[in-house]
Amino acid sequence: MSAHARLRRSSAIALVSAVTAGSAFLLTACDPSADGGSAARPAASATPSRTAGSAAATPSAPAAATATPSAAATTAAATPSAAPAQPSAQPVAAALNLTKGTGLTISNGTRYVVMDGKVVDFGTVVRDLAWSPDGKRAAFVDGNGNLETSDPDGSHRTVVAKAPSGTTWSHPTWQVFGADEPHGAGAYLLFTADDKKNLRLMSVEAKAGAGPEALQVGDSEGAQIPETGNQWPYSNGLSGMTVYANKDDGQVYFHDVVSRTNGGAVAEGSQPALADEGALVFVRSAKGHSHIFASPADENADQQIDLTPDATVDYTEPAISHDGRTVAFRGPDGIYTVPFTGGKPEKVTDTVGLPAYR
Template sequence: MRDSSVRNRFGTTAAIALTVSVGAVLLSACGPENGDSAPTAAPTAAPTAAPAGTAPGAAAPGTAAPGAPAASGSAAPGGKEVNGTSAANHLTISTGTKSVALNGTTVDFGTVVRDLAWSPDGRKAAFVSGNGDLMTANPDGTGKVVLAKNPGGETWSHPTWQHATADPSVTAGAEALERYAAVVFTSEKGGTLRLEKVLTKSPGATPQVLTPGTSDGGGDPVPQPPQTGNTWANAGGHRGEIVYANTPANEVYLYDDYIRPVTRDLGRGSQPALSPDGEHVVFVRSVNGHDHLFTRSTQGDQKAEKDLTPAAATDYTQPAWSPDGKTIAVRTPDGVSTLPADGSAAPTQVSTIKGLPSYRP
């Protein structure tokens, strides 16, 4: 059977994002993109309805997620694990409601939290709010800041924290590194997907389109990667690297412009996540009727990819790396499961909360 990108079980390419327009709120779903068809506009939903395409059993915005512990602002007594999350395992789960599961409890952020992602130091969360804006907040839900205001008519989704650290082998001062202190996210407008970027030091600034480029390295010209259809960015490593998916091509790309612009095609798939050290990428691909997890090296040696879930009897989507790079959390129709990043064991369900897994460093 021909491999294809992850099938559209949880909704459209925008991961539980909001489209803001004059006089109406357009809701799109949380989940994988359908690589076999172009993205479609999000359907209009009544204010009290769950987002169109929301996974079965998921809660409507502002309501408790099925299986989630009671909302609270403090961790579980004694630091115990509750429904898969604890201070020890760093796992967090956002469900498109106001509450985020973390530290063995749920924290009320006071606004709908969609596609939550953590800063490299774990001190801030980035997410798309109930108004469709890009926001940041403290882990306890306080200190909310509108990093970028949705201008209307756009769907924003799946933010990720781009970052870089000083490298003694490269001449890069503090000012040069500041351009990597940014949040990259997907913007959909009129059916066109693009990656956009806003610096974290400039709240309220207008996001800029991120243009994947390819340097010829002094040799033969290299074909430019697609400029539209790009989505699901995920940052990792220490040089501002980002992996992302291109929906029309059903391909995963690695973007790195630390020294010179380089964008490399890593193969067929969707929903990629870059390991904390930037050395490996995990992504989703449909095989024989189920969504499998694959991993491969990001290095030039082009090491063979590996199917981490060869015996999959369910669908594994929306992967996330643990801070130490040893574990991968993944969404399933029944909740959240984890598995060793080397594929040495099958996934084990750790939570019945149906939402997007992420790890807080």
């Protein structure tokens, strides 16, 4: 049975997904935070630079948590674990780093971010790194659990908002609007807030001292849209389209931030990501493991392509390039990429963390 939904702004983008009956919903822990010194380290070492692209090293990767498809796994929302200590030792070179020229970045809960085949020292813990549409600003959750933005080299950091005591923030994503939008120009961050009672999507202007507000997702042309249990927002930046997952019903939803009246479930799964034109990727349990699935944004949107049909391990946390051609995702031993149309996954770095496209 197919569920049809339409992403709209100035023109319609079809994002239609066939919901597979009986598929098990799997949600793995989103945050790649861990002590940067806990993983096995290759022998070579290098000194990072605070300037992007100036060091030829990859930080050592923390041990990756496996995503076993069990009931317990579904309860680990987009909630980061306890803040890791900022490692005092310099990161060391990994055996593999093919991120140069791809726009792919990896944050792993340490202060070091893999970027353009190099490593950048942000000077603070970086979790759930996300990039503004023009690639000129980063957003992340810092070691204190607060929401920060910075330049791509970690400089000019700004604390946008501080998480209340007892509340965990995670997985920011950017929405940037021009003057032609109904509510005017502005840069905003959507993110997940977990107060141990509810999971909610929040919105805040991307400037110091801004006050976060709950993102209202329930007004959707008569459809029943849950307001709680929502997590893992992922925006395609400029169009006002956002996808997110609901922990309670195991569905991926879309939300039109501009009109606030369009939304609905589009797939069974978790950890969704959008390309600029609406192509969707997400995680779903299949054959006993977490697989990466893709759904086009065109007339073939009923298709749901398993990009990792031969997986013998769990693949999670997908990101899709802005042109919709390449999907990156996390494996137990590093980051892999695969064409959106399918093919053999290629390992591009030994660093285990959260991939994002700048």
